[in-house]
Amino acid sequence: MHAIETHQLTKAFGALTAVHPLDIHVKKGEVFGLLGPNGAGKTTTISMLVTLLSPSGGTAKVNGFDVQTQPDLVRQSIGIVFQDESIDDELTAWENLDMHGRLYGMPWELRKKRIEEVLKLVGLQPRQDDVLKTYSGGMIRRLEIARGLMHHPNVLFLDEPTLGLDPQTRRHIWTYIRKLNRDEGVTVILTTHYMEEADFLCDRIAIMDQGKIVALDTPKKLKERDATLHVASGKIDELYQALSAMNPVRQNGKILIETSQPQRSLKRVLSIAEKRKLALTEIDVKKPTLEDIFVELTGHSIRDEKAGTSDRFKAYNRAMTGRRK
Ligand SMILES: Nc1ncnc2c1ncn2[C@@H]1O[C@H](COP(=O)(O)OP(=O)(O)OP(=O)(O)O)[C@@H](O)[C@H]1O
Ligand SMILES: [Mg+2]
Numbered sequence: 001m002h003a004i005e006t007h008q009l010t011k012a013f014g015a016l017t018a019v020h021p022l023d024i025h026v027k028k029g030e031v032f033g034l035l036g037p038n039g040a041g042k043t044t045t046i047s048m049l050v051t052l053l054s055p056s057g058g059t060a061k062v063n064g065f066d067v068q069t070q071p072d073l074v075r076q077s078i079g080i081v082f083q084d085e086s087i088d089d090e091l092t093a094w095e096n097l098d099m100h101g102r103l104y105g106m107p108w109e110l111r112k113k114r115i116e117e118v119l120k121l122v123g124l125q126p127r128q129d130d131v132l133k134t135y136s137g138g139m140i141r142r143l144e145i146a147r148g149l150m151h152h153p154n155v156l157f158l159d160e161p162t163l164g165l166d167p168q169t170r171r172h173i174w175t176y177i178r179k180l181n182r183d184e185g186v187t188v189i190l191t192t193h194y195m196e197e198a199d200f201l202c203d204r205i206a207i208m209d210q211g212k213i214v215a216l217d218t219p220k221k222l223k224e225r226d227a228t229l230h231v232a233s234g235k236i237d238e239l240y241q242a243l244s245a246m247n248p249v250r251q252n253g254k255i256l257i258e259t260s261q262p263q264r265s266l267k268r269v270l271s272i273a274e275k276r277k278l279a280l281t282e283i284d285v286k287k288p289t290l291e292d293i294f295v296e297l298t299g300h301s302i303r304d305e306k307a308g309t310s311d312r313f314k315a316y317n318r319a320m321t322g323r324r325k
Pocket of ligand 2: 043
């Protein structure tokens with residue numbers, strides 16, 4: 001059984017198809033990323049999986065439970081960390097977690113044990129009795145993650161877990177996500193705009209654009225594209241002629257050569273240059289980044305898009321928390 005299985009899962013808002021028929025299978029224990037720009041359909045996809053939105057078509061199973069016919073079983077088996085401010089900042093970390101445990105009907109002994117475990121996991125034990133008003137943004141996010149884990153979910157959904165955090169805090173959150181995946185065996189589904197985040201955390205990444213998955217693979221495989229040699233010389237015209245058999249392209253005063261065998265091509269360029277007595281001012285091999293792959297697949301950069309859509313989901317999350325009570 002997969003942790004998540006969708007079959008032709010679709011969501012339309014009126015004339016807009018936010019998620020085109022989607023088939024994904026997420027293995028148990030995997031960290032699976034949905035990477036895409038604003039409006040790609042990431043939050044809509046996971047909102048359907050966590051039963052906050054009902055699909056317009058298709059089916060989805062989470063932990064073997066159908067999101068449409070068994071929503072309560074789905075919710076009991078998952079943890080959700082969405083962008084929201086539903087944490088009470090007049091209460092301490094301990095009190096917030098205790099409240100969450102009560103919502104899930106956890107008995108006192110179990111609650112106490114679990115609060116200690118999850119606080120330890122996200123490194124907040126030393127601050128457990130401080131009210132959240134005194135916490136930084138990164139600490140709040142860690143507490144939200146801890147809260148999502150309280151009831152031992154098999155699958156944890158994280159919508160943009162590090163949005164708006166500074167690079168150092170982001171690194172910390174990454175460490176905790178890795179740790180909980182490893183120590184607790186939790187399957188993690190996360191959405192992100194950040195290439196480095198997807199690259200660092202995810203076993204597999206689905207690149208989403210305009211409601212469609214345009215690529216799905218391990219970060220390593222996604223980046224296994226041809227490398228590019230960058231070559232420059234004072235005699236650029238002659239060099240370009242000399243390298244003509246290697247399909248060179250001229251760009252910004254340089255010559256670019258795509259190659260699946262960078263080392264071999266490098267040797268070849270050096271030997272041609274030597275033979276023709278053309279001094280090189282630069283020679284460099286550039287491997288593609290996930291950003292390059294994204295541009296190649298979608299024709300635009302991930303940072304092109306404008307403002308986010310996450311505000312609406314604060315409302316969804318409130319509704320969800322309401323329903324849980
Ligand atoms: N409740 C809604 N009503 C109408 N349109 C919606 C609704 N929710 C989402 N959309 C639209 O669906 C598309 C996908 O939105 P979604 O929030 O899933 O994108 P996203 O990938 O999560 O983006 P972001 O990175 O900004 O969070 C967008 O065009 C959005 O405007
Ligand atoms: Mg979103």
